[in-house]
Amino acid sequence: MEISALIDRFGLLAIGLVAFAVILMALYGLAELASRRDRSRAVAFVFLAPAVLFLAVGLVYPAVRTVVMSFFNKDGSEFVGFDNYAWAVSDPDALQILLNTALWIVIVPMVSTALGLVYAVLIDGRRGERVYKALVFLPMGISFVGASIIWKFMYQYKGSGEQIGLLNQVMIWFGAEPVNWLNEHPGNNFLLMVVLVWIEVGFSTVVLSAALKGVPTEIVEAARIDGAKPSEIFWHVTVPSIRSAIVVVAVTVFIATLKLFDIVRAMTQGHHGTDVLAHNMVEQAFRLYNDGRGATMAVVLFLLVVPVVIYQVRNMRRQEQEAR
Amino acid sequence: MSTDVQTPEPVARIGETRGQRLRRVLSSRAASVVALVIAALWTIPTFGLFVSSFRPEDDIRTSGWWNFFADPGSFTLETYNYVLYSDSQGGGLIVNLVNTVVITIIGVVVPVAFAAMAAYALSWIEFRGRNLLYVGIFALQVVPLQMALIPLLAFFSKGLHIGDFTIMPAWQLDGVNTIVQVWVAHSIFGLPLAIFLLHNFMRELPGDVMEAARIDGASHSQIFRKVVLPLVTPALASIGIFQFLWVWNDFLVGRTFAPGEATRPLTAVLGDMAGTWGFGWTRLPAAGFIAIIVPLVVFLLLQRYFVRGLLAGSVKG
Amino acid sequence: MSKTRRISYLTAAVSAIALAAAACGAPEDEDNSRGEVPEEAKDCANYEQFGSFDGETVTILGSIRDQEADEMMAAWKFFEDCTGVDIAYEGTGEFEADMKVRVDGGNAPDIALFPQPGLMSSFKDDLVPASEDVTALATEGWSEDWLNYGTIDGTLYAAPNSSNAKSFIWYSPTFFSENNYEVPTTWDDLIALSDTIAESGTTPWCAGFESGGATGWPGTDWIEDIVLRESTDTYDQWVAHEIPFNSPEIVSAFDKAGSVLLNEDYVFNGTDTISATAFQEAGWPILDGDCAFYRMASFYGAMWPEGTNVAEDGDVFAFQFPETNEGDNTMLVGGEFVAAFSDTDATEATRQYLASEVYHNARLQTGPWSTAHQGVDPNNATTPINVLATEILTNPDVTVRFDGSDLMPGEVGASSFWTGIVQWVDGDKDSQQVADDIEASWPQ
Secondary structure, X not given: OOHHHHHHHHHHHHHHHHHHHHHHHHHHHHXXXXXXXXXXXXXXXXXXXXXXXHHHHHHHHHHHHHHHHOOEOOOOOOEOOOHHHHHHHHOHHHHHHHHHHHHHHHHHHHHHHHHHHHXXXXXXXXXXXXXXXXXXXXXXXXXXHXXXXXXXHHHOOOOOOOXXXXXXXXXXXXXXXXXXXXXXXXXXXXXXXXXXXXHHHHHHHHHHHHHHHOOOHHHXXXXXXXXXXHHHHXXXXXXXXXXXXXXXXXXXXXXXXXXXXXHHHHHOOOOOXXXXXXXXXXXXXHHOOOHHHHHHHHHHHHHHHHHHHHHHHHHHHXXXXXXX | OOOOOOOOOOOOOOOOOHHHHHHHHHHHHHHHXXXXXXXXXXXXXXXXXXXXXXXXXXXXXXXXHHHHHHOHHHOOOHHHHHHHHOOOOOOOHHHHHHXXXXXXXXXXXXXHHHHHHHHXXXXXXXXXXXXXXXXXXHHHHHOOHHHHHHHHHHHHHHXXXXXXXXXXXXXXXXXXXHHHHHHHHHHHHHHHHHHHHHHHHHHOOOHHHHHHHHHOOOOHHHHHHHHHHHHOHHHHHHHHHHHHHHHHHOOXXXXXXXXXXXOOOHHHHHXXXXXXXXXXXXXXXXXXXXXXXXXXXXXXXXXXXXXHHHHHHHOOO | OOHHHHHHHHHHHHHHHHHHHHOOOOOOOOOOOOOOOOHHHHOHHHHHHHOOOOOOEEEEEEOOOHHHHHHHHHHHHHHHHHHOOEEEEEEOOOHHHHHHHHHHOOOOOOEEEEOOHHHHHOOHHXXXXXXXXXXXXXXXHOOHHHHHHOEEOOEEOOEEEEEEEOOEEEEOHHHHHHOOOOOOOEHHHHHHHHHHHHHOOOOOEEOOOEEOEOOOHHHHHHHHHHHHHHOHHHHXXXXXXXXXXXXXXXXXXXXXXHHHHOOOOOEOOOHHHHHHXXXXXXXXXXXXXXXXXXXXXXXXXXXXXXXXOEOOOOOEEEEEOOEOOOOOOEEEEEEEEEEEOOOOHHHHHHHHHHOOHHHHHHHHHOOOOOOXXXXXXXXXXXXXXXXXXXHHHHOOOOEEEEOHHHHOOHHHHHHHHHHHHHHHHOOOOOHHXXXXXHHHHOOO
């Protein structure tokens, strides 16, 4: 690559960093001024202004626009009321998408959390725990695109000649016929889920394993001395004491699953009955140019997260009351 | 992690009969096997890609990566050479790698800094509507990024007008400078989660420390700088890592706001290569591995901060 | 140092070495397929008509990538050097999505190379119609069939860039001469020859519809080829949805295709492997004598394994899909259309250049390519198959129709038609059921 290209890019970076530093100092200066006069509202304003400004432009306005668009037709020229929503709950393709999404948001968080918990318990205190953890953690650092490439090679199928996908090679080693995995509905849905589970288990393992370390050893010892079996200890002592960590993992994975679109896009593009909400939203809005339906899918997605938001709000209220 | 306690296994425990001990050792063996199997299953896919990236293109096309071990002589760096330095299409990714670095640095620093300020205000400055604002920001996490692309792009390229009155003119950036738009976009999209996590973390800070500082006459901005920031450093690090992974691995934002092959980040190029499984797919393993290796190393080196910040911030309730 | 750390340092070290080693030298491009660019394309005198610019940038977005994009830019280079226009080309794998985001976001490229006329017409409001000069060049360069696809509501917006011929059947000339087979020119001859070959113990046909997320599209070309050869009127009505997708003519076209594709005696490896065989490699068994025919567009010439001699007297070559009605001469085509979102002088100059004979002649020689531009000499094409394709495409006697699935709405042409074909060829649904399903998916 040419030196000028490097200078261009790093020069831009330097300018950006300096500009940002100047902005930060200006903000601190303003906050300092407001603080001296002891106006906490003015201080709050200065502290919040950049974030709120950014969010208003980049997320609040688009969200409102999306909701409005969901009540209009394909190109936004005609108000259609709830037609798009009627489509979303009656069209066979759309129903398949909702069904798939339901499977995803139930199975992926459950399996990721459960596997992560089991693995965390298995490796807890074992020699080489950190290596074990790192190996499973590894996929967390890989992008969805990277993960899709990796797994596409795993599932790769060839109609004739030598198989280059590991999974089909394993089939052959066991004397079975190779399968065109990604085209076989409904099994292909689960194969796509495997990719996300593969990514999320590391997250779940690390968080839960750290939580396990926080379980007081005295309680476990006491239970053991009382003659409790390991499985009883696990269910009645360990799990309840790390309940909150489990919830956090499950919720985080849940939101990630709901927003997932990259894996489906890179692996099947939603064909062969593998489409999910977030992917179909993109498909409708950007490939079929149906703004109304795309927006509707986005709103449905939003609605599905509302329970989690409510849960979080109630949690916060409770904590605030406890704090008093 | 420094908190790890390495228990040498198996040791006899007090009050344990020989039978119990045997069972424990056995189940420990079974546990070992299961753990090993999981670890292996989780590693094999990435390992396969790693091996593939060193194989000649014809080999990748015609046989599985496991055949490499039968014929290690076929090892080649040609594919890496091509994807990084070739002037042809599908090559020259080194430029995109540099783009990614430039994008990532500011794409992490800006949102973390702004989120820290916002989170401080939301947790320690009293004002009306504080909780409402916080819940609103939390809920913004679920706005699908894709739906924000067009409005935000219009904001950059058309500016902001009300009637004839121009609030903000169009940015009119071109070439490498479009990276500025990517910085802003990443900052926006990273804010809700960063504010959420940092807010959780900051609220846990002891109130009497703040009170003491105030009695000493410290202003909010002084408390923020001198008391709060040092205390939340682990959380900042963990959120920084989160944001780093997200920006580095992003594919949509980069390709939308920095159009042009010379300004696209690495993952965006990679996503294009992977999306159509047509020509040049044999170069994917090498290209993919280049994109994967940096976040992996960063992640493995910093994972303890990552976990510490996450736990302190969100594991409660 | 902890173990994790050691591992990660090791990984980092290994990869650093790998990168450093890779840096030893940039690869050399081997490229034997380029011809000699004609002198007239290098002579700046031939570019004076386009004007002179001082480094003004024209951005072009297209779906062409990889080597083909390199070759295209190699042809543009002479124009850039002589006129001072700086073309910034961007090839994307997500053309539809990128166009939507950029145009709606107010950041449209100056010029877009639309691979589908239908897609182009959805941007009508933002497009700049062809100027008088561009219209003159286009009228001179292309037949009416072609210009129709660049016209929206009676106004010409775009002239074609590349054109490719899709109605081709690949075969092995050696295999044919050894057995004294003749290239069939009618559908009945084709079937008769298929029977003869089947009786001799060779499966006559190869087929493969797998293409990742777009699996099924090679099958849609089959149906289009057959419908087009029944009657061009039916074809036009079908594509425009003036007759329903499940009308009897279309269903019988499916059945006709089925007489080959669903025929166990005809298809190499069995009909149940079609939907799972990658189209890129599906024709390769011809080289081993395992099958005799493979229906695929002219661009398949670049997909044969390295070292294959693609020529009329070589290992493989292609003939035009046989006609059903005597005297017809039809060709299913594809290509890109050069539409503009900007009316700057540099953009206008670039449009004129892209519609000019000088570009199309030069482009033919910078890599395997074919065009329907009347003024070119087909023999300038770098490979025999592209010579043949360009000959057919520039022949005014050939009736051309654009690939129908590219003209139908995305819900059909890029979705239900593909899935339907897969279900049909897998034997899950019969012709009538599939046609009914696709009709039901046609947006109202």
